[in-house]
Amino acid sequence: MDGELIRRTAADLAAAVAGGEVSAAEVTQAHLDRIAAADDRLHAFLHVAAEPALAAARAVDDRRAAGDALGPLAGVPLALKDVFTTADMPTTCGSRILAGWLPPYDATVTRRLRRAGVVILGKANMDEFAMGSSTENSAFGPSRNPWDLSRVPGGSSGGCAAAVTAFEAPLAVGTDTGGSIRQPAAVCGIVGTKPTYGGSSRYGVVAFASSLDTPGPLARTVLDTALLHEAMSGHDPCDSTSVAAPVPPVVAAARQADVAGMRIGVVTELAGEGYQAGVQARFGEAVELLGSLGAKVIEVSCPHFRYALPAYYLIAPSECSSNLARFDGMRYGLRVGDDGTRDAEEVMSVTRAAGFGAEVKRRIMLGTYALSSGYYDAYYGKAQQVRTLICRDFDAAFEQVDVLVSPTTPTTAFPIGERADNPMAMYLADLCTIPSDLAGNAALSVPCGLAPEDGLPVGLQIMAPALADDRLYRVGAAVEAALQQRWGQPLLTAANGLGDD
Amino acid sequence: MAPMSITREEVAHLARLSRLALSDAELDRFAGQLDVIIGAVARVQEVAAEGIPPMTHALPLVNVLRDDVVVPPLGAQAALAQAPAAEQRRFRVPRILADEA
Numbered sequence: 001m002d003g004e005l006i007r008r009t010a011a012d013l014a015a016a017v018a019g020g021e022v023s024a025a026e027v028t029q030a031h032l033d034r035i036a037a038a039d040d041r042l043h044a045f046l047h048v049a050a051e052p053a054l055a056a057a058r059a060v061d062d063r064r065a066a067g068d069a070l071g072p073l074a075g076v077p078l079a080l081k082d083v084f085t086t087a088d089m090p091t092t093c094g095s096r097i098l099a100g101w102l103p104p105y106d107a108t109v110t111r112r113l114r115r116a117g118v119v120i121l122g123k124a125n126m127d128e129f130a131m132g133s134s135t136e137n138s139a140f141g142p143s144r145n146p147w148d149l150s151r152v153p154g155g156s157s158g159g160c161a162a163a164v165t166a167f168e169a170p171l172a173v174g175t176d177t178g179g180s181i182r183q184p185a186a187v188c189g190i191v192g193t194k195p196t197y198g199g200s201s202r203y204g205v206v207a208f209a210s211s212l213d214t215p216g217p218l219a220r221t222v223l224d225t226a227l228l229h230e231a232m233s234g235h236d237p238c239d240s241t242s243v244a245a246p247v248p249p250v251v252a253a254a255r256q257a258d259v260a261g262m263r264i265g266v267v268t269e270l271a272g273e274g275y276q277a278g279v280q281a282r283f284g285e286a287v288e289l290l291g292s293l294g295a296k297v298i299e300v301s302c303p304h305f306r307y308a309l310p311a312y313y314l315i316a317p318s319e320c321s322s323n324l325a326r327f328d329g330m331r332y333g334l335r336v337g338d339d340g341t342r343d344a345e346e347v348m349s350v351t352r353a354a355g356f357g358a359e360v361k362r363r364i365m366l367g368t369y370a371l372s373s374g375y376y377d378a379y380y381g382k383a384q385q386v387r388t389l390i391c392r393d394f395d396a397a398f399e400q401v402d403v404l405v406s407p408t409t410p411t412t413a414f415p416i417g418e419r420a421d422n423p424m425a426m427y428l429a430d431l432c433t434i435p436s437d438l439a440g441n442a443a444l445s446v447p448c449g450l451a452p453e454d455g456l457p458v459g460l461q462i463m464a465p466a467l468a469d470d471r472l473y474r475v476g477a478a479v480e481a482a483l484q485q486r487w488g489q490p491l492l493t494a495a496n497g498l499g500d501d
Numbered sequence: 502m503a504p505m506s507i508t509r510e511e512v513a514h515l516a517r518l519s520r521l522a523l524s525d526a527e528l529d530r531f532a533g534q535l536d537v538i539i540g541a542v543a544r545v546q547e548v549a550a551e552g553i554p555p556m557t558h559a560l561p562l563v564n565v566l567r568d569d570v571v572v573p574p575l576g577a578q579a580a581l582a583q584a585p586a587a588e589q590r591r592f593r594v595p596r597i598l599a600d601e602a
Contacts, residue, residue: 104579197559211558240565241558310542321519328520330594335585344595349522361523362531365515366538369507372518382545384555389548391556423534424541440559466559 005030006167010076010224013170017060017075024057024064024075028119031077035121035168038498043143044153044163046082048122049089053077060117072251073231074117079163079172082123083130084110084215085204089120093206094128094138094156097327097334097355107204108236109173109215116231121169125159128357129324130180130208132156133429136420137359144416145188147456147495151413154184154429160218161188166498171228172218177209178312179409179433181216182445186408186459189447189491191225191476192218194433196466197440198243201236209319210241212437220492222446222477226254229469245467248442253470257477260294264475265401269305270432276411278451282458283407286448289482290405290475300401302393305435307386312434313427314370314383321367324360327352362423391439398465403475406432408445408459436463444472446479447491457491506539507532 005027008016016022032050039045060075085091085103092098106114113120127137135143135158143159145151146166153162157174161184164172174181176194185192193216200215207213217228229250236242266287271280291297329335329351330344337350356364370379397404410431419425436443445459460479464471484490509532516523516531523531577590586593 332583353522385550387556
């Protein structure tokens with residue numbers, strides 16, 4: 001195994017491939033070797049596509065040999081969340097109901113990655129249909145946190161975060177509906193972005209909550225995250241909710257890494273009871289650091305953020321109850337009980353009971369409840385009004401400041417099993433990330449240190465107005481550079497759950 | 502203890518509407534959990550939202566149209582490739598009507 005190769009950044013690897021220092025095939029093989037050595041303990045991947053990955057890498061090497069200009073991520077390996085359709089790999093969404101399903105087409109994001117010469121290593125584990133904050137809801141077993149294998153890597157994009165953290169891949173693409181990119185990034189000590197809603201295509205992303213689902217990048221550095229953000233984004237005529245606007249200049253912003261003169265708001269409501277002391281301490285230090293780098297820091301109140309979590313757990317389940325109606329065992333996926341004695345409706349009910357896990361069932365029923373006549377106005381209707389009020393809080397805040405900041409999560413990574421039987425406790429993991437999903441604006445999590453009480457990573461969340469995604473990278477890169485100078489090394493150097501350093 | 506916001510019978514009804522053939526044990530467990538969750542999400546009702554328009558979506562998009570261009574369809578073979586059961590280039594499904602209609 002080439003230990004040095006897997007520890008390099010995506011930007012570095014792409015430059016090394018383009019410059020002929022190393023072949024894309026060698027880079028890919030090094031990561032496949034790492035997966036072979038580590039993934040039986042991590043379970044970051046549901047499917048590893050070694051041969052197709054090596055073929056894609058050799059194609060990049062051939063293009064280079066032919067003198068073709070290579071894109072900024074050509075030859076760099078990536079873990080793809082198992083919610084994106086891939087015509088040459090199974091797409092299961094972590095669900096028994098889609099076990100072994102081979103989609104007839106590639107998602108737009110999949111297609112863009114392939115076209116950019118990015119090498120897809122395989123499909124990353126996730127909470128079933130992206131519902132969860134720990135990957136424990138995967139029908140195929142949880143992923144583990146590379147800092148401590150007895151803890152969760154967050155979720156729902158937990159396989160993505162575990163793979164990137166453990167050097168199985170320098171890049172991953174996940175989706176964020178209530179925090180599913182930022183929360184795992186935070187608890188694993190890496191970078192993750194929820195782009196502006198509609199900034200990245202949902203075509204070929206198996207739908208959970210369509211008004212919220214947003215594909216986005218995860219990586220170990222802010223610049224790598226920006227490079228992937230740019231490569232995967234842009235208008236897509238196949239997605240009617242795709243934004244017809246240029247991709248914000250995220251890569252330039254990551255290189256700028258300068259907050260001098262920026263106005264930064266600390267959200268009053270995202271602190272206090274329920275927040276771990278070490279999380280608050282590291283967050284406070286990050287805010288001080290931003291001030292010392294020349295930003296003007298003020299406190300900003302967003303009073304309706306207190307109602308974001310309840311509003312989300314009405315809106316997201318409502319949309320999910322509708323979206324998941326398509327899994328009926330008729331045209332694809334699992335079919336159970338078709339023995340000639342049951343009619344189609346009974347087969348659907350038996351199939352769905354056997355194919356969905358507990359959390360998916362809970363959310364389908366919760367959504368069905370919130371949408372039913374007699375309850376609609378009191379629950380779904382009211383939640384939609386709260387969504388408007390949360391947007392107005394953001395609008396008012398962004399009149400005073402350029403970005404808002406908060407901890408990404410109230411606590412560090414929790415032990416596997418701790419919240420498995422307590423859905424409400426699990427939902428609290430998304431307390432700080434949900435407001436940006438409801439508003440559809442952009443947010444990023446960047447590591448800001450380790451909590452002293454448990455030695456686990458803490459994330460700083462940065463939130464920006466819709467289509468101002470570049471501000472996230474300007475601030476994130478400045479924080480990253482200043483903290484690495486203070487630490488003297490990247491944060492992940494301290495991650496040793498696999499015991500291999 | 503606060504009164505139940507949702508009963509086991511109501512959860513059984515939701516399961517039927519949701520096409521989920523749940524076991525008795527599941528109904529017992531979900532009834533308790535959904536009661537807690539509904540109690541928590543009901544907090545949205547505390548918000549003064551009189552006259553506030555509902556928000557269904559983050560983007561102000563309406564009637565997104567594309568050019569009417571013919572593109573190759575998926576084709577029956579690809580569409581049926583993952584079917585649980587297929588016959589005569591069609592999806593084979595269980596009966597949808599009772600014997601005596």
